[in-house]
Amino acid sequence: MAGSLPPADGVLASGIRPSPEFLARRRLKDRIMRGLLFAAASLSVLVTLAIVYVLASESLAFFRHVGLVAFLTDTQWTPLFAEPHYGILPLLAGTVTISAIALSVAIPAGTVLALYLSEYADSRLREVVKPLLEMLAGVPTVVFGYFALLFVTPLLRRLFPDLPGFNMLSPGLVMGVMILPYIVSLSEDAMRAVPDALREGAYALGYTRLQTAVRVVLPAALSGVTAAYLLGMARAVGETMVVAIAAGQNPNFTFNPLEGAATITTYIVQVSLGDVAYGTIAYQSIFAAALTLFLLTLAFNVLGFFLRRRFREVY
Amino acid sequence: MTLAAPLPAEPAPPSARPDEARPAEIRAKAAVEDLSFWYGPKQVLFSISMPVAEGCVTALIGPSGCGKSTFLRCFNRMHDLYPGNRYAGRILLEPEGIDIIGPKTDPMVPRMRIGMVFQKPNPFPKSIYENVAAGLRIRGVRSRTVLDAQVEKSLRRAALWEEVKDRLHASAHTLSGGQQQRLCIARALAPEPELLLLDEPTSALDPIATAHIEELIDELSRRYTIVVVTHNMQQAARISRFTAFFHLGRLIEFGPTEEVFTRPRETMTQDYITGRFG
Ligand SMILES: Nc1ncnc2c1ncn2[C@@H]1O[C@H](COP(=O)(O)OP(=O)(O)O)[C@@H](O)[C@H]1O
Ligand SMILES: [Mg+2]
Numbered sequence: 001m002a003g004s005l006p007p008a009d010g011v012l013a014s015g016i017r018p019s020p021e022f023l024a025r026r027r028l029k030d031r032i033m034r035g036l037l038f039a040a041a042s043l044s045v046l047v048t049l050a051i052v053y054v055l056a057s058e059s060l061a062f063f064r065h066v067g068l069v070a071f072l073t074d075t076q077w078t079p080l081f082a083e084p085h086y087g088i089l090p091l092l093a094g095t096v097t098i099s100a101i102a103l104s105v106a107i108p109a110g111t112v113l114a115l116y117l118s119e120y121a122d123s124r125l126r127e128v129v130k131p132l133l134e135m136l137a138g139v140p141t142v143v144f145g146y147f148a149l150l151f152v153t154p155l156l157r158r159l160f161p162d163l164p165g166f167n168m169l170s171p172g173l174v175m176g177v178m179i180l181p182y183i184v185s186l187s188e189d190a191m192r193a194v195p196d197a198l199r200e201g202a203y204a205l206g207y208t209r210l211q212t213a214v215r216v217v218l219p220a221a222l223s224g225v226t227a228a229y230l231l232g233m234a235r236a237v238g239e240t241m242v243v244a245i246a247a248g249q250n251p252n253f254t255f256n257p258l259e260g261a262a263t264i265t266t267y268i269v270q271v272s273l274g275d276v277a278y279g280t281i282a283y284q285s286i287f288a289a290a291l292t293l294f295l296l297t298l299a300f301n302v303l304g305f306f307l308r309r310r311f312r313e314v315y
Numbered sequence: 316m317t318l319a320a321p322l323p324a325e326p327a328p329p330s331a332r333p334d335e336a337r338p339a340e341i342r343a344k345a346a347v348e349d350l351s352f353w354y355g356p357k358q359v360l361f362s363i364s365m366p367v368a369e370g371c372v373t374a375l376i377g378p379s380g381c382g383k384s385t386f387l388r389c390f391n392r393m394h395d396l397y398p399g400n401r402y403a404g405r406i407l408l409e410p411e412g413i414d415i416i417g418p419k420t421d422p423m424v425p426r427m428r429i430g431m432v433f434q435k436p437n438p439f440p441k442s443i444y445e446n447v448a449a450g451l452r453i454r455g456v457r458s459r460t461v462l463d464a465q466v467e468k469s470l471r472r473a474a475l476w477e478e479v480k481d482r483l484h485a486s487a488h489t490l491s492g493g494q495q496q497r498l499c500i501a502r503a504l505a506p507e508p509e510l511l512l513l514d515e516p517t518s519a520l521d522p523i524a525t526a527h528i529e530e531l532i533d534e535l536s537r538r539y540t541i542v543v544v545t546h547n548m549q550q551a552a553r554i555s556r557f558t559a560f561f562h563l564g565r566l567i568e569f570g571p572t573e574e575v576f577t578r579p580r581e582t583m584t585q586d587y588i589t590g591r592f593g
Binding site: 122195196197198199200201202203204205206207208211215216219220222 | 391393396398423426427429430431433435437438439440441449450453454499502503506
């Protein structure tokens, strides 16, 4: 406005302006930080790429000697024998069976426990249980391994008298307990992130607490809960010590939990600890096995990605 | 019937609906008697007594923070969900005279008979159809034909049917904010509530969606007993038969809307209605 009055003292605000040096310093700092962050991000990508490169190149050497078809269909895995077989199926069966046992313990128990903690428990109980669970997650896996071998297996023998000392059931169950804290913790976070407005809507409509938990909170938290399941799955598939100790080290093509069988990870640790000469097929077979494991976990992650997209709820 | 505050005399029929037959006598659907409420140590409602007239819209007005939502949420015991809250007094749900906030009353009893629509739309992470059917399923309705019919009827009453009839099984989250709020209204209507609570149902919506919902409340007021919290004076004046004016947790004035708006007894009401504060 042309006729507007100046401020009472006749001086217009002129602003507190930073000096050019100050601004230049700020720009420099900004640029340095950006460079550092970029370097950190690149490093983690580079490490991942390097791992994939090593896995792929050593596996390539392996597959020059062993056909892909034989690798995928042969039912024996005996790389160290005079007459070697390189069928991944026995190891895969061991991995799948033990993981399935672990998940069939951890997923139902973990979901129920998370629902209980998030929807029923008062804050005091929650503050006791959560740290306890986190302690459980901090127990070294070798302890779980011997727990399975020396405590759970003898216990299971009362139920199944013919159970061999090395079997898949015992480490499967123990591994289920081992991954339980991850599933509970992540699922509970997802459930508690469900807004109260949704719970209020349910209660106002006449839902009971159980109905609210199961029919409203759980579906609303599904993307986070799925992520928790997948993390548990990845841990089960990649777990080494428990299975190496309690499931035995013999590749055995079976899905019977009452038999012992080596898993992919068991084989890798077993051979890496032995004296296999660098560059031999036995040496390269480690990488082929590891690549299989890597692809398996990758498949879970991709599946999880699509599941999350499918079930994503935005608040 | 025990009413703490007798229902005021029948107001002159609003000119907007001269054709509508008036019930000979207005009965109370609920009677609030000496209601006080505390969030922990903090008292928020002070000895409120008023009736809720059956088959009418009762508007709750007052500056924000005066306790309108708190009052409304006593009717379906929403405060029970959080620890430390305390009620005193009585809210009688007629005709049986059940004391809604009585310590021996199962909160499920009022919740099964009273519907609520919240300030912000809160559809469940389910399909449109399942959102509306939710309250029916909870009440044990299994029959597909009954569900289908009631879902359609409720969506029609919420003025949403035409927009969603071809995608009933799409997620409720694919709807716009205004549509989601109408879905929440349909969800509340489906179990045929005896009393419908609306807490500023348009405050989170844009003007067009707001107009939609206001029209809708007007329409619903012919069929349901409604208590609505609103910031919109015109809306309160137009759609409600009775108005309660709250200030700082106290009921300052209650009466037929016409009287409250044209010749309020309290100067505070006068000041609020004419926009001198709040
Ligand atoms: N959960 C709560 N805990 C403590 N105080 C609350 C809570 N909710 C609301 N209040 C307080 O209660 C008073 C009334 O709030 P509310 O009923 O939401 O008012 P209105 O709906 O009229 O705006 C306000 O002073 C508010 O700060
Ligand atoms: Mg409010």
